[in-house]
Each structure stands twice: as C-alpha cells, then as structure tokens.
Amino acid sequence: MTLGDSGARRRGGRARNRARRAVLVLGAALLAATACAGPGGAEPGPERPVVGERAERPVLAVRYEVPAAADRPGVRFLHERRVMRAAEAALGSLLDWREREPTALLTRSCAGEGSSYDPEKRRIELCYDEIAETRTALREGGRRATDDEVAAVLLETLYHEVAHALVDRAGVRVAGNEEDAADRFAALMLLREGEAGVRRVLYAADGWAVLAELYEDDPEGAGEGTDTAGGGHAGHSSDRDRAVSLRCYAYGAVSASRRHLLGLTGPRALPAARAAGCADEWKGVREGWMRALGPVLRTEPPVVGSPQ
Numbered sequence: 001m002t003l004g005d006s007g008a009r010r011r012g013g014r015a016r017n018r019a020r021r022a023v024l025v026l027g028a029a030l031l032a033a034t035a036c037a038g039p040g041g042a043e044p045g046p047e048r049p050v051v052g053e054r055a056e057r058p059v060l061a062v063r064y065e066v067p068a069a070a071d072r073p074g075v076r077f078l079h080e081r082r083v084m085r086a087a088e089a090a091l092g093s094l095l096d097w098r099e100r101e102p103t104a105l106l107t108r109s110c111a112g113e114g115s116s117y118d119p120e121k122r123r124i125e126l127c128y129d130e131i132a133e134t135r136t137a138l139r140e141g142g143r144r145a146t147d148d149e150v151a152a153v154l155l156e157t158l159y160h161e162v163a164h165a166l167v168d169r170a171g172v173r174v175a176g177n178e179e180d181a182a183d184r185f186a187a188l189m190l191l192r193e194g195e196a197g198v199r200r201v202l203y204a205a206d207g208w209a210v211l212a213e214l215y216e217d218d219p220e221g222a223g224e225g226t227d228t229a230g231g232g233h234a235g236h237s238s239d240r241d242r243a244v245s246l247r248c249y250a251y252g253a254v255s256a257s258r259r260h261l262l263g264l265t266g267p268r269a270l271p272a273a274r275a276a277g278c279a280d281e282w283k284g285v286r287e288g289w290m291r292a293l294g295p296v297l298r299t300e301p302p303v304v305g306s307p308q
C-alpha cells in the first residue's frame with residue numbers, strides 16, 4: 001500500500017482522477033511491463049566526491065522505468081532539464097549521506113496514481129505523467145506553462161516526497177502535520193537556491209493556486225481540494241492554503257527591497273495581515289527543519305578531496 005500521496009495529492013493526478021478513474025484502473029494494469037535503466041538512468045549522475053576516507057553517497061538512487069508512449073516527451077523533459085541531477089546535487093549539498101543507503105527514487109508512468117513515497121517499498125515514485133498534467137492544468141487555468149514552471153512544480157513534488165522518506169528512513173522527526181512539514185521542506189530546498197529558488201517556489205504556488213481555482217471553487221468539486229475532505233490521503237492542506245503558504249515562505253525569505261522585482265507583490269500579493277508575519281514564519285520554518293535535520297545535516301562542503 002502506498003501511503004505517501006497517492007491519487008489525490010498531485011495537481012494533474014487529482015484532475016485526472018476526477019475525469020478518468022475507471023480508465024486509470026485499466027491503464028495501471030496494462031502498465032505492468034516495464035524495464036529499468038541502471039542507477040542514474042540516461043541522465044548524467046552527480047559527481048560522487050570523496051571526503052576523507054568515507055565515500056560520499058548520493059541521497060537518491062534514481063531509476064527510470066520505460067515510460068508509457070504518452071509519457072515519452074515527459075521523460076525527455078526530465079533529462080533535458082536535468083531535474084533529477086539538480087535535486088541530487090541540492091540534497092547532497094545539504095545532507096550527509098555517507099552512512100546511509102541512497103533513497104530509491106523510481107520515475108515511472110503512474111497512470112494517474114500521483115507521485116508518492118511508499119513506506120513498504122521504501123522508495124519515492126515520481127510520475128512522468130505529471131509533466132503533461134501540469135501543463136494541462138495550467139493551460140486550463142488560463143496560462144501557458146513554461147518549462148521553468150513545469151520543472152519547478154516537479155522539483156517541489158520531489159522534495160515533498162523526499163521529506164516523507166527522511167521521516168521514514170532517516171529518523172527525522174517533524175512537528176505537527178507531516179504533509180505540511182513536507183511542503184515546508186520543499187520550500188526549504190528551493191529557497192536555498194536564492195532568487196532562482198524564490199521563482200521556483202512561486203511557480204509551484206501558482207500551480208496550487210490554479211488547481212484551487214479549477215477545483216476548489218467548482219461546486220462539483222467542492223471538498224476535493226482538501227484531501228481530508230475528499231476522502232484521499234489525509235493531512236494535506238487545501239490547494240489554496242498550500243499556494244498561500246509557499247508564497248508566504250518566499251515573501252519571508254526575500255528582503256523587502258527585492259520583493260517587487262521577484263513578483264511577490266501585485267497579483268501574487270498576500271493579504272497584508274498574512275504578509276506581515278511571513279518573515280518570522282519563514283524563519284521558524286527554516287530553523288525548525290534545520291533542527292530536525294540535525295542528525296543528517298552536512299557539516300562539511302561536498303568538495304572532491306577536501307580535507308576533513
């Protein structure tokens with residue numbers, strides 16, 4: 001059983017579940033025949049530097065399943081944008097994984113199941129289909145998704161699932177709702193990239209905002225925006241709240257003089273009452289996660305041959 005975020009969590013997964021549930025069950029059954037590339041697949045892996053006598057180990061061990069025909073463009077996108085490599089490098093710069101087995105990450109055609117962390121298989125599953133689904137959802141929301149936006153949504157999804165893996169496999173303990181904590185970890189990973197990360201957080205927030213407009217404001221879809229209300233995996237906040245929280249973290253992470261330039265004002269502006277607390281909120285989020293990561297936090301830079 002997949003406990004992570006199956007079905008309802010993802011943008012496209014949720015949209016597709018609404019329209020094509022019966023088809024998806026059949027589709028999943030037909031997807032049995034798959035073959036896997038080796039670790040790292042066709043995408044170049046990150047450098048595996050050695051620090052002292054203990055070899056560096058990657059946080060993620062990525063395998064690429066052969067995609068369903070419809071997902072081939074998505075796989076090409078993953079490789080061309082080096083999404084996995086970016087994530088591996090970012091995680092490796094934060095976490096010390098020398099004493100641990102890499103976390104399995106399987107990228108696959110999920111036929112609408114949605115990306116997830118599977119605690120029984122102890123692996124993350126990231127769905128190719130969400131690439132096309134993200135583009136579709138944004139288009140239905142009245143905007144044409146750029147590759148940067150789609151990559152940002154994927155990275156946010158991946159980091160969210162990595163947070164579940166950290167809780168399950170690395171003994172990381174988080175306060176409160178794990179789903180909200182996983183969203184905060186995704187924000188932490190993205191915002192560590194500086195202003196490029198701010199843009200990515202805002203793209204991811206835009207994705208949630210579009211889903212909220214498409215489904216949470218739709219009387220027929222009332223209740224499906226929150227997985228607790230919709231009968232899906234319990235614990236996620238509503239899409240609207242997820243969008244607002246991500247924007248708040250970005251707002252709080254950016255100096256006042258840069259907010260306008262980074263698009264944190266205008267259409268994306270937070271309610272003034274919420275914005276006023278975002279600097280403190282983000283500080284608390286960052287410090288909370290860094291504290292939780294203590295046992296697996298890197299204390300030395302990942303530089304080849306660096307002295308201890």
Ligand SMILES: [Zn+2]
Pocket residue numbers: 004005009160161164179182
């Ligand atoms: Zn989750």
